[in-house]
Amino acid sequence: MSFDITRNYAEEIRLLVEQKNDPEIKSLLQDLHPADIAEILAALELETAMYIYLLLDPEMASDVLVEIPEEERNKLLNALAPDVIARQYIEYMDSDDAADILGSLDEEVKLSVLNEIEDMEVAGDIVDLLEYDEDTAGGIMAKELVTVNENWTVATCLKEISRQAEDVDDIYYVYVVDDSNKLKGILSFKKLLLNNTNTRISNLYNPDVISVGTDTPQEEVARMMEKYDLVAIPVLDEIGRLKGRITFDDVIDVMREEAERDYQMVSGIVGDVVPGDKVWTLTRARFPWLLIGLTGGILGARVIGANEEALRVVPAMAFFIPLIAAMAGNVGVQSSSIVVQSIASGVRDFESTGRKLLKEFAVALIIGLAFAGLIFGYNFFFSDSIHLTWAVSISLLIVILFASVFGTVIPLVLNRLKIDPALATGPFITTMNDILGLTIYLLISKFFFDIL
């Protein structure tokens, strides 16, 4: 049922495809989970992947399709006829997966596939879902859910649920609505099972239900479901009518994406890349932040260049340039990432921004004094210039104070401006603090060496 990690399926299957040994391929795939087959297909060349894909029965094929990463999936779909996509794969999927897949296709292909869908209800659901912004609750919700009317009895409910359940893979909760489809509350299976069959639903359901609107940002949905441990959350329109539901697996994807984006930002990568990607994709993902680094380096060169004469007199001033730059960069990244991570976790702390800054300043002061002290000690014993000893320590203290205040303020400001605060982390803050650190250091050094 699931992957044996020590086996190289990709290699094995490549061989079987060469031999056109269909029965063997089918029996191999039969024991695998759709997610595993998707991983194998994504690792194969398009032609081999396609050969295998066409051997799958429609239900399995549609489950696999959902799991293949977008890039490889679209290559596969572009090689298939619209009517095959529509009738063999899309019609077997949950509406949210179908909308995701169609939404990622070119407009033209999307329309021709939509027009080939025979079940008008399925097509309608997909078109409805495609209306929503893909980063909102509406964009990730599915239309498949089980609803019961508040006026029914438990017996009617159970009968109705059996009927609706055929279309819904996992039920989790039963949603209770009124005659105009407004959400009134939720009902667990447990409640249904533990109560008499002629009890009315209106006496059973729980009206305290946490819901989101169709336009709630997906990150907010994820945070709510995580915080309240919800396996599914209902999505309502502006007047409280039940439009769909979002399940935990969609939200895990959102969380994973968000965490990866923040991680990429702090490590200076643009977009979601893995070592398996093409050389060109990998290069492109790394270029932008390195360009910022280069620009920073050139500015740094100019700052030092402006002090060429001072350096000729006291070359020792150059010794601690990397130390100052590195400490400024590290402190800045630490400060900004603490802020970014706390924003991302969504935990409210009731602490004012002013108090946060004051605290950050206190932390920076302790760290600054400690490291200024350490480097003073080192230079006191190992350097023969007392001027340099003082200059390095005092610069380090000031640089650490500046770097941490900037590191804290910038993401807070970005967040206030509704810009992703993670932009402030990584190479950006490092580069800015590098230059600032250099300027402060050279100025203070010249002061101590009396060559200002």
Place this chain on the structure above:
Amino acid sequence: MSFDITRNYAEEIRLLVEQKNDPEIKSLLQDLHPADIAEILAALELETAMYIYLLLDPEMASDVLVEIPEEERNKLLNALAPDVIARQYIEYMDSDDAADILGSLDEEVKLSVLNEIEDMEVAGDIVDLLEYDEDTAGGIMAKELVTVNENWTVATCLKEISRQAEDVDDIYYVYVVDDSNKLKGILSFKKLLLNNTNTRISNLYNPDVISVGTDTPQEEVARMMEKYDLVAIPVLDEIGRLKGRITFDDVIDVMREEAERDYQMVSGIVGDVVPGDKVWTLTRARFPWLLIGLTGGILGARVIGANEEALRVVPAMAFFIPLIAAMAGNVGVQSSSIVVQSIASGVRDFESTGRKLLKEFAVALIIGLAFAGLIFGYNFFFSDSIHLTWAVSISLLIVILFASVFGTVIPLVLNRLKIDPALATGPFITTMNDILGLTIYLLISKFFFDIL
């Protein structure tokens, strides 16, 4: 039912506590979710938090307790009598939450609470769970689950489920076992509802069930549940007997922790800190990596110091020190974080390590040539030394090549050695590459200026 984010509950409640206005406090808390109450309590001083906590009814109090962060929770528990903790809170919890909470207490307190638990079955479950390593499936599973025997009929099942369901909050799946409690398969509610009441379970259940062992690492459990979209996963002992189950909410916590740990590592922070933490906690979390940075800076100072005479002759050599160091650091962090993230995502790519390295080298060569070219262009126009122009460009190329190969190899090696590969990211790789970059740059510069 859930938090109104624009209200400052902490302030409001502090006031009500001062006035000892219990009815008002109770009515305010009544409308809130346990997770929200926990957030408010965590933000209050211990005394105020305790006052409010004691106003909650036992069921709500135990739900809230589970949600309070460990540090604040233990403060609260240390102020309560063991018999109150045991009988008013622990006995109302799921076994996994109870074990978590007890496991985080001091040995002495833990034992006295355990001995005050009156229900021996509850106490036994908790003691069993405490045996497992807290980072494994056994350490995060709960004992509460619904099992049915493969030989029963649907009717017997439904009756038995109603009985067992009282102890289990969310059922999700019904586990089918044989007479010796070995897991045979799973059954969905849907299957139970859609079938005739005298059908035997053995004809209905799905034997293709994905499970984990009690000693499976929690990160592996999380990756499996994420990949296969599982809302719950059964946990088996070595001989296949069903010992417990892990639900999606536990796994979301594991994922969140793992992502945060990697993020902290790459940004040079030790441990899970938020801006709301104490100044001392924040300082301690930032000290270790900064010490590495300082050591690196001192080594850098020595490398440059060894070239003091060269610098006196050509101070311009110092101009590009920050650029080389910054580029080396950024490239190294990029490379290592791509590897770390791909390991963390758990997606298998069937690509050999050799091929990955070759690709990384190709990427580094493109990036290196591009940036060497850019800086050559800059220096060609803006610098008056052709020696410096060549030295900077060639050093940059070599440094980028080294930095990316190291950045890729080190996390791969750590992972092979079963050490967390994320250790290689952040300040560690930056510092190492800084020094390496400096050494290469100064050597090449001296060669071009003919002062080697």
